[in-house]
Amino acid sequence: MVPKLRVARPTDQLAAVLRFYRDGLGLVELASFVAHNGFDGVMLGHPNAPYHLEFTHQPGHEVGRAPTADNLLVFYLPDAAEWQAAVQRLRAAGFAPVASYNPYWDQLGVTFEDPDGYRVVLQQTAWEL
Known part of the structure; x- marks a missing residue:
């Protein structure tokens, strides 16, 4: 069994x-899910990938924007x-690229900012240690 990773974040x-x-x-x-213990949420990913993203919203509770421009998913x-x-x-979905806070990510990638100010880098290379 491969361990699975869930990254959970309120919005x-x-x-x-x-939409993003x-x-x-x-x-x-x-x-x-809707109204599960006071939260609405959605899990997104790829069905065969060992990770997924969970976004939750608690009506009446404000969480705000990303703390910095260097909070990334790559x-x-x-x-x-x-x-x-x-x-x-x-x-095509209406999201324009933004300059990365760390210029390293602009060398082989393109950075987009989600509606909460968190950033996603699409890096055109293989990941290697």
């Missing part, structure tokens, strides 16, 4: 965040066509 803008990560980034909606997409398609999908 004040669940519908807008869903599902429609723009192309993640699949794996599950969702997706390594070594295939040039797959990388270009991902960049174009985010642009």
